[in-house]
Amino acid sequence: MLRRTVLQLLASTGLASLWAGSASLAARGSVDRIRPSDANWPTAQEWEALAGRIDGALEESRSALEAVMEQSGGAVTEEGLNKLVNPFYLQDFSGSTQSQGWLDGWKSVQSAKVGIPKTAKDVSELVSFARAHNLRLVIKGGGHSYYGQSNAPDSLLVWTRDLTGIELHDSFVPEGGRGAGVPAVSVASGEKFIDLYGQVVVGQGRYVQGGGCTSVGVGGHAQSGGFGHFSKFGGMTSANLLEAEIVVASGEILIANAYQNSDLFWALKGGGAGWGITTRLTLATRDLPARFGFIGFGVQAQDERAYRALVEAVIAVARDNLVDPAWGEQIHFAPDHKMFVKMTFIDLALDEVRRIWAPVLDLAAGEGYSFTEELVLYDTPARKWWDLEFRAREMPETIVLDQASSKAGTRFFWNGDNGETNVFWAGYESAWLSQGLLGEAKAAMLADTIIDAAKLVRFAFHFQKGLAGASEERLADARDTPVHPSVLDAFALLLVAGAQQNVIEDVAGQEMDEPALREKAARIKGVYERFRAIEPDTGSYSAEMNFHEEDWQGMAWGDNYPRLLAIKNRYDPDGLFTGHHQVGSEVWSRDGFVRIGGDSG
Known part of the structure; x- marks a missing residue:
């Protein structure tokens, strides 16, 4: 539906020629990017000359897996696996990304060369070299792309690690x-x-x-x-x-x-x-607000009738309280009649937070329910929220101290986030959920959908990723962006995903479990389809959507896509910067090496 809308808009605005013109660029001549195996790959002397023109470094790629295997003599150890789920350790290596790949989509592969600029001038030299030699160019910052946008085989990687300040x-x-x-x-x-x-x-x-x-x-x-x-x-x-x-x-x-x-x-x-x-x-x-806080707990209902009452209570709390600038983060629903709250709040007294959640907490304390995760409720001075010394002293259980990277002892990541690193994705779906779903007219339908979907796989509502309830000033700021406009009316973003962690080929016990991944993928798709049945026309978050989504242009940006494409053709007419689910990438092969013709829509 969104796909058709975008195509109709392209035609009605006269921008269809830009899209078609982008596809027709294949007629300019050779459009294949150059690989190291090609005769016209830059010579050693040309690479050396490039290195001499930049203040940064030009080097070969290296991965975190190579490092831990070397340190252990080729064995898989608990220490090594712990390093591989530390995001900061992974970021010490040009050849590692936060995700290992996606089922039937991509695998993390190291680049042929790595440029590490220190200045914008260095970046300019690297970009100009890639353009002059028709190289596949990729950029890595934190390496968090779920789509493999920061890695590609046979490419020149620009690693922004040393662009600091x-x-x-x-x-x-x-x-x-x-x-x-x-x-x-x-x-x-x-x-x-x-x-x-x-x-x-x-x-x-x-x-x-x-x-x-x-x-x-x-x-x-x-x-x-x-x-x-x-x-x-x-x-x-x-x-x-x-x-x-x-x-x-x-x-x-x-x-x-x-x-x-x-x-x-x-x-x-x-x-x-x-x-x-x-x-x-x-x-x-x-x-800065005065205080930031957190409330977390997990509940299991004994049967579907009790679960329905729990879900209905959560919907009512969300409708009456959570569509508000004071609230953020997540509520999860899972098989076996489970529900988990992991919410942040701003400048609310703890007694007020207890009052807001009392309908759910009182129900969960009664017959037919049990707490799977005990209540955690705290607040801190807002200035201390990201303070390592304070966290390590006052609430060490909330963080994992980075003790393995090149900056060991100086940074932390949240306890639980390491489950999202060094994973091979079975699937990942998102959809913005409009605040109308919380109203009395649709609340029963939303509850039915939650209960049905939760039988398949765990999913979450991310309240901080929907802007319904934000101030008019923040909403006005958001309107002046190309992000899909459904974010403005969304009380939350539905996220459902699944993966296998620490896949290591040819190592017993670490091989990819493809049947399990395919089963996860089917369950993830099932949850997504159930919510799409009640919310068919909203968008998906461009950074957290299905790798295989065919209408990624419409889902990510809606009616803003034609304008984005026109801008892309102005600043990058030859597609030097291309990657999966990037504006203009519909005229490139999935690996980004070959410009393809035909209907890009």
Whole structure:
């Protein structure tokens, strides 16, 4: 349905020629990217000359798996497996990504060469070299892409690791702008959010909107839209973008903001990857709330009748309280009549939080229910939320201290997040759920859907990834982005996924269990289809949707896609930056090496 809508819009706006023109570029001549096995692959002397032109490094790829196997003499050890689920350890290696691959989709493969720039000029040199030699170019920041966008065989990888630096501004005015400035922070694209929070929130007592996973790289996150623990309060990361420095396909270093290169600036605010390589981003900062808090517990009902009462109570709590800037994070539903609450809140007294959740907690304490996870309820000064020393001293059970990476002892990730690293995905689906589903007219239908879907596999409602309930100011910011507009009315984002962790080929006990993955994939699809039956026209989050989604353009960006495609053709007409589910990638083979003709729609 969304696919047809996009095609109709293309025709009605006269932009169909841009789409068709993009497909017809195959007629320009040879369109295959060059591989190391080809005669015209750059010579050793040409690579050496490139290395001499950059301040950064040019090296061969290396993976975390290679490192741990070497350290253990080729054996698989518990210590090695623990390292491989540490996101910061994986980020020490150019040849490793947070995901290992996707069933029937992609596998993480190392690049032929790795460029590690230190400056925007270095990035420009690497981009110009890739363009001149027609190389497959990929970019890696935190390496969190579920679609394999930050790796490709036979490619030149630009690894933004050494693009570092954070600068706070009391009054920032974008280049070319006028008038009063606003508080902001400029951050190099290779930085991770844990370090940004450390300087802005912990160090300066200001709020900056960023990702929930502490290891996420700033550059790629902002381009996807970007959500964190408190997005109903702070908005999307992309909507807080004030300015970007970016190297585009021509090799030019551009400043994009509301006053210059404004079309590119709009595309960067949620249009996904593939516009170039951002080297510096400037994000608005805001007054920091006084306190952040968390409530978590797990409940199991003895039968479906009791489960229905539990689900109905949760829906009522959500309708009456959770569609509000004070609330974020997740509620999970699972087989065997289980439900899990893992929610964050802002500036609410603990007694008030207990009152809000009393209908669910009182029910769960009664006959027919049992707690599978005991109630956890706390709050902290907001300035201490990402403070490592405070967390390690006051609530060490909430974090995992990074003790393996090159910066061991200085960073943490949330306890539980390591279940999402070094995994091979069976499937991943998302759909924005409109707040109308919580109303009395549709609540019974929503409850039926939850109960039916929960029989298949565990899924979650991510309240911080829907902007219903946000302030009008944050909603206005979000409207000025290309993110699918259904985010504006969504009380939450449905996420359902499944994977196998630490797959190691040819190692007994670590091989891929393909039958189990296929069964998971079928269950994930079943959950998604049940929610699509009651919410057919909303979008999916571009960073967290099905690798195999055919209508990815419409699902990710809706009616904004034609404008995005026009901008893509202006700044990258030859598709130097291409990757799965990236704007314009419909005219490229899945591996990004061959431009293909025909109907791109």
